[in-house]
Amino acid sequence: MKPETANSSAPDQVREAELGFAANRKTPKTDGPIDMDTRLSTDEKTRVMLSVRRSSRKLDKRWDVDPDTQDQLLAEHTWLTDESASHSRRDQLTGGWTIYAPSRDQRPNEYAPAPSMPPVALGNGQIQVGCPFCAGSEQQTPEAVWTGRLGDLTAVPTDQGADRFARPAVSVCYGEQPGWDVRVVPNKFPAITAIDPNLASLAETSTDQLFPSAPVVGGHEVIIESSGHAENMASFDPALVYLTLVAYRERIRHWASVDGIRYISVFKNCGPEAGASLHHSHSQLIATSLLPQAARVTLARCETHRARTGSSLGCDLLRAECEQKSRLIDRTDSFVAYSPFASRFPGMIRVTSMGHQSHFENFDDATLDRLASLLTRVIYWVDQAFPGKAYNYLLHTCPPAASQPEAFQWWLDIFPRINKAAGFEWSSDCMINSMLPEVAAANYRRIARKDDPRRVLAFG
16 A cells, blocks of 8 residues: 555545556556456446445435446346345355345244144134134135135045045135135235236346346235134145135135246145244245245256156156056055155155155146145054154246246145255255155055054065
8 A cells, every 4th residue: 555545535546546447448558458347346337236224215325326326226226225124145156145134033833832722623623813814803814815715525536546435625816805714815925026017127136236136026825724723734634725725726826827936835834943933824925026046956967857758747757656666655546655865854755756756836626626635644653653753845837038948847745844954064065864765655654554544555
């Protein structure tokens, strides 16, 4: 540092360095061109974006920025200055995107220490006083976008091997209806900003090469799986699971038709270790303008496999699992449950269809009815094998962004939360699983055999 600038202010030093850098750009040294990445450190746009203070929503005045440039940049990146808006940022080292959702921290957490309220009878079920998801508390949530009500069992023609010979009639309403059994509402504390036609066109990354960001728009919904208070689907009648799957199908169809939506995730967190904040059994749907890196990689691998072999990677894997048999747990004519060869988590079960199906939302009522019977048993097995443990399940359907949907095969993963990710897992993104899938499958078959020996595969 020059003696005359040793005591100067930081802005003056920065300004001097920038002027010197600009002079060097005009007369580059002979040892090579100026590094373009280094040049970004003096780029006007980068300095403006980095000087945004979220608390005041105004630009930091320590930089001498042209007002016209400032207004233009803020107009292009309003998600960076709006504390209520969600946005994503990309890590250039890993290529992965992170969604920032400031409002999520405001959601209530019933698992925090607090005095419990006794249940009281209401109608045909039990409700929990103060629970926003129980029947009678509809005013505590946003207005429903979908409700379903179960009716009487109806005899229906079934194909050979169907799991149930009757399914309940269902009354569906795209809004509120009395006597509901499953209710879908917008999340009061969404992870992403509600989609808007004007915002959807902005869902592109910024032009900044080191700090790319983009708004994340879409929808975040809660699927309330029962009007009565219940914490675990293991106690549900298959009819209620069936109606929940119908809700998934209808809401996925809705969001897949919305312009700008590229990815749809349906998931369930049961228990605090699994990420749940409310006791009442529920699952969630997030539809986003962002296609996550993991989904992008999966689609690319599926498309490459189909181009090379002419068949779906998911179907080929399932055929191989059925041939080896050691990881299969249960199978019907329509669906199969097994522990995948490379399970990321202990006790993980994967459910998929025996026939090729890329989109879960294309299943008809009869097929969802059969799936509900199997999923009910799968949840029961997990609850019996790992009593009291939290669990997640994740439904993977072909993303709307897929260019070759026939290369994809839908699946649902369910796994108890036994181990916690530690240093190696976080640093490497490589999970350590202490339970072989062959051992997990054998344990599940043993539990399933006790439950109903007629339904369990004979091997193992």
